[in-house]
Amino acid sequence: MKERHLGRSGLLVSRLGLGTMTWGEDTEPDEAAAQLVAFAEAGGTLVDTADVYCDGRSEQILGHLLRELVDRDRLVVATKAAIRPDGRYDGSRRHLLRALDASLDRLDLEHVDLWQLHVYDPATPLEETLSALDEAVASGRTRYAGVSNFAGWQIAKAAAWQKAWPGRAPIVSAQLEYSLLRRDIEREVVPAVLDAGAGLLPWSPLGRGVLTGKYRTGIPAGSRAAGDQYGDFVRPYLDEECGRIVESVVTAAEGLGVSPLSVALAWVRDRPGVAAPIVGARTAAQLSAALESEDLTLPGEIRAALDDVSDMSPPPP
Template sequence: MEERRVGSSGLRVSRLGLGTMTWGRDTDEHESADQLRAFLDAGGTLVDTAAGYGDGDSERVLGSLLDGLVDRDDVVLATKAGIDRRSGQRVVDTSRRALLAALDASLDRLGTDHVDLWQVHTWSDGAPLKETLSALEDAVRSGRARYVGVSNYSGWQTARAATLLEGSPVGARLVSTQVEYSLLARGAEREVVPAAGALGLGVLPWSPLGRGVLSGKYRTGTPADSRAASPHFAGFVERYLDERSRRVVDAVVTAAEGLGASPVEIALAWVRDRPGVVAPVVGARTAAQLRGSLGAEDLVLPPQIRAALDEVSAPAR
């Protein structure tokens, strides 16, 4: 698998990342191990998790696999902090206290003394931005994080945070922004992607398959083993089961048939090669699904196919 630099930093990662949002919940440890093996065997390096995934279960499963399955140095380990669901409700806290406590807990669950990329999971007005960024600086200064980034920030929020950290005395500048980006979600192109490009941040798209909808699996209903059928993720998928999304999915399926590829490969190749993108982060329920995503590595979309997909998925202005 090819590697790319994360923005203007020296960090290099595979141009496809492995997402672990369902690990420890809808994906058990055995299936998670199969996914990690398949990803590493294909040359993948970037593995992304978060403290808030499954109340920490995703990190716990990943940590157990890193302990016995792979060499820690073979993985570019990324995690996030700032969202907590232990109370049963979604709680956002990006204060210095909460973030650094979350980082220590993440390192314990992951069984490592550092992560390669530590990201603030979302913006919050509940803490001053400078305080939030001071936690990133402390993580870099202490060696607990090699690089830092943000996630789910708007364009102006990304620009403000990156600008404030430009002169960090410990070199804790932002190197990445993780944001939803796919043929069904192109809002990041309005401000986030241009801001990232201007400030030297790499873009890490999450849900590059439109929350699974771009696979085409929902064209005739909701499969019993799909995310839309899961009590945890049904609402997560539902927003893309509308008429506009169906038109985009139909175009992806048509392109796949014409190129002898799968809809998953088409959708991933499209977002992977968008300006500013470093590595789409792909999650899968099974190793077989993940292997289907890994097939996109060898696919380059012809200009006419790319143009057609651009047109049918163009966001409202």
């Protein structure tokens, strides 16, 4: 798998990341092991988790697998903090540094490669929140710092603050939802990320699974949309407009002789500013299908057609 620099930093990451949000819940440890081995064997390096994923079990499983199956030094391990177990946002220095120490304990690591603010906490002064990133880098508990789910102005403010004084940890990444079904970040977030010199890490690059085409004729039993936990998460992308985009992806895939999944991933992977889409597969088979996208580069005319059909921007004033 090819690698890219994460923004303007020196950190190289595989241009597809492995997400672990379901590890410990929908994805059992044996299945997680199969995913991690397949990902590493394909040349993948970026593995993304968070302290709240499955109440910390995701980090625990990843830590065990790093000890038993895969050389930790081959991987770029990323995690996040700023959400309490009860769902409240907490960007205080106290909470963040305690959360990082707890993550390192669960992962059984002395440091992570990328530590990200999971959300923006409006109740805490941003300079206090960012001071936790500085402390984490200065102490060696993380090598790089990033943000997740920040608005464009929040990214710009954070990046500018970190650049204002020597020795502060620069913002090298921003993780946002981005796919053919979710392009609104192109208006303000992507320009802010590019201006900050950060790398974009899209989550849910397959439109919450809808761009695979599996919901074209209904909601399959056993799918995320059929369940109580993720049903409300998927259903907003099952409307007529999204369906039209999915059909265009399927048509492109048929013409290229590849899967709709590969087309959707290749599209977002090669958008401006993108370092690596984060793919969260429930099974090793699903991950294997995603890894096939590595060899696909979309022809210009197909990319232009997908750009056109998925353009949801409002008309100019």
